[in-house]
Amino acid sequence: xxxVPTNLPEHIQHYIGGKRVDSIGGERFDVLDPxxxxxxxxxxxxxxxxxxxxxxxxxEAFVSGPWPRMKNRERARILNRIAxxxxxxxxxxxxFESYDSxxxxxxxxxxxxxxxxxxxxxxxxIVAQRDDTYKVPGAQINYVNRKPKGVAGLITPWNxxxxxxxxxxxPSLASGCTVVLKPAEFTPLSASLWAGIFEEADLPTGVxxxxxxxxEDAGDALVKHPDVPIISxxxxxxxxxxxxxxxxxxxxxxxxxxxxxxxxxxxxxxDLDKAIDSTLFGVFSLNGxxxxxxxxxxxxxxxxxxxxxxxxxxxRKIRVGDPSDPKTEVGSLVHPEHFQKVMSYIEIGKxxxxxxAGGGQPAGLETGNFVAPTVFADVSxxxxxxxxxxxxxxxxxxxxxxxxxxxxLANNTKYGLAAYIWxxxxxxxxxxxxxxxxxMVWLNSHNVRDLxxxxxxxxxxxxxxEGGYRSLDFYSDQQAVxxxxxxxxxxRFGCSEE
Ligand code: NAD
Numbered sequence: 001x002x003x004v005p006t007n008l009p010e011h012i013q014h015y016i017g018g019k020r021v022d023s024i025g026g027e028r029f030d031v032l033d034p035x036x037x038x039x040x041x042x043x044x045x046x047x048x049x050x051x052x053x054x055x056x057x058x059x060e061a062f063v064s065g066p067w068p069r070m071k072n073r074e075r076a077r078i079l080n081r082i083a084x085x086x087x088x089x090x091x092x093x094x095x096f097e098s099y100d101s102x103x104x105x106x107x108x109x110x111x112x113x114x115x116x117x118x119x120x121x122x123x124x125x126i127v128a129q130r131d132d133t134y135k136v137p138g139a140q141i142n143y144v145n146r147k148p149k150g151v152a153g154l155i156t157p158w159n160x161x162x163x164x165x166x167x168x169x170x171p172s173l174a175s176g177c178t179v180v181l182k183p184a185e186f187t188p189l190s191a192s193l194w195a196g197i198f199e200e201a202d203l204p205t206g207v208x209x210x211x212x213x214x215x216e217d218a219g220d221a222l223v224k225h226p227d228v229p230i231i232s233x234x235x236x237x238x239x240x241x242x243x244x245x246x247x248x249x250x251x252x253x254x255x256x257x258x259x260x261x262x263x264x265x266x267x268x269x270x271d272l273d274k275a276i277d278s279t280l281f282g283v284f285s286l287n288g289x290x291x292x293x294x295x296x297x298x299x300x301x302x303x304x305x306x307x308x309x310x311x312x313x314x315x316r317k318i319r320v321g322d323p324s325d326p327k328t329e330v331g332s333l334v335h336p337e338h339f340q341k342v343m344s345y346i347e348i349g350k351x352x353x354x355x356x357a358g359g360g361q362p363a364g365l366e367t368g369n370f371v372a373p374t375v376f377a378d379v380s381x382x383x384x385x386x387x388x389x390x391x392x393x394x395x396x397x398x399x400x401x402x403x404x405x406x407x408x409l410a411n412n413t414k415y416g417l418a419a420y421i422w423x424x425x426x427x428x429x430x431x432x433x434x435x436x437x438x439x440m441v442w443l444n445s446h447n448v449r450d451l452x453x454x455x456x457x458x459x460x461x462x463x464x465x466e467g468g469y470r471s472l473d474f475y476s477d478q479q480a481v482x483x484x485x486x487x488x489x490x491x492r493f494g495c496s497e498e
Pocket of ligand 1 (some may be wrong): 242
């Protein structure tokens with residue numbers, strides 16, 4: 001496989017009302033190859049006027065088009081067609097995703113399958129959808145009239161971009177909403193495939209719209225648009241705070257999947273081989289650019305030295321290199337800006353912990369955004385590398401004594417996305433799960449998830465839980481309809497003679 005995909009577009013446009021268009025004012029931005037940091041294409045940079053046009057197209061499709069009015073079964077057929085097409089493009093998609101984001105090709109493979117699964121899953125759910133009906137015998141019937149909320153604004157980040165876009169597109173479209181997607185500016189390439197996929201699947205015109213561009217322009221205009229009643233956002237916690245305040249004047253519905261600094265807690269009674277495999281994968285897969293990365297490893301004191309030594313030895317052997325090489329385990333970080341951020345945390349870490357692996361660019365990979373898997377041990381809980389999300393291949397390891405201190409350390413950040421517990425004691429695992437402040441907990445495993453279960457964080461890691469029916473509920477209004485069957489008992493106002 002060649003490193004550069006053969007069918008790269010020379011320029012990436014918006015997709016508005018069924019047409020591929022540039023920004024009205026002609027604005028563009030450069031898109032970089034993360035291995036060389038050279039410009040490989042340009043993308044239209046959406047401004048408020050472009051977002052206005054996309055929202056108008058989506059609104060028209062919502063108010064007058066067939067999509068929100070279709071039978072669930074009809075919508076499901078189109079969603080299943082989308083899934084089939086996505087799946088059939090696995091290789092092209094993986095090549096695009098790996099090239100644009102720097103993800104190792106073996107890890108980019110399978111993203112199309114997961115994206116397809118998101119459409120299939122929500123197609124199945126809406127066909128099986130049932131809503132509540134209540135009978136008050138002889139007096140009243142009450143039922144839920146489920147309705148799509150309207151034009152949904154979908155704003156997504158650059159890590160596994162296509163898969164994360166499908167995560168929002170699947171349930172919003174299944175619910176009957178029409179959408180405007182604003183993909184991350186670092187990675188517009190794979191998102192450019194959606195328009196063709198939806199056209200081929202016969203999604204009605206105007207239901208899907210896409211505006212490329214920067215968060216402060218295109219993203220901001222979408223969030224503030226009065227005809228967009230619902231915003232689904234995945235990204236950094238501080239961006240989430242800003243979007244939250246920008247949604248407040250219109251009291252928009254919001255779902256926020258935000259940052260994390262998730263603990264992986266390894267007790268002395270854990271299966272150490274499995275715990276080491278999993279905690280390495282948990283922070284170094286996807287280049288460490290993973291919201292649920294187990295980026296703080298807490299290890300019980302009695303096994304601490306052994307764990308740290310074995311862990312660091314393995315980390316030093318992780319293969320960093322060309323993302324298109326199937327042997328590569330860690331590729332190149334997405335963008336020089338992000339690279340600088342990660343490198344600055346590594347410098348901070350050198351004053352906060354004991355550096356055991358990595359610590360900068362790997363030898364021979366001095367161009368592009370390569371970072372050697374970096375391990376800091378003996379990191380104290382008040383260290384910045386313990387508290388702050390780095391979002392790269394950097395891990396902080398800290399010892400603990402006993403369950404109480406493990407829990408205290410696990411909960412000692414502003415985040416609460418995931419937690420991973422390694423122990424062979426069933427009761428300890430469940431007790432810990434009950435007290436740890438995180439939206440999701442994995443016991444003796446890492447990030448494997450059934451699509452029916454809730455996904456989301458607590459504290460600074462998110463607002464609301466999506467996943468399964470929760471996602472459909474988020475994109476729908478559940479109107480309560482009450483019908484009186486008999487006489488209505490009404491106090492008669494205005495009938496008094498005095
Ligand atoms: P980011 O917050 O910088 O950007 C995310 C998206 O928001 C981009 O499309 C960006 O253009 C847009 N944006 C930025 N400012 C905006 C504004 N003012 N108004 C509207 N839109 C705006 O995040 P990122 O760097 O792209 O992604 C990495 C972050 O995402 C990490 O913090 C990671 O943990 C988080 N993340 C969370 C999850 C989850 O499910 N919890 C999943 C993946 C990534």
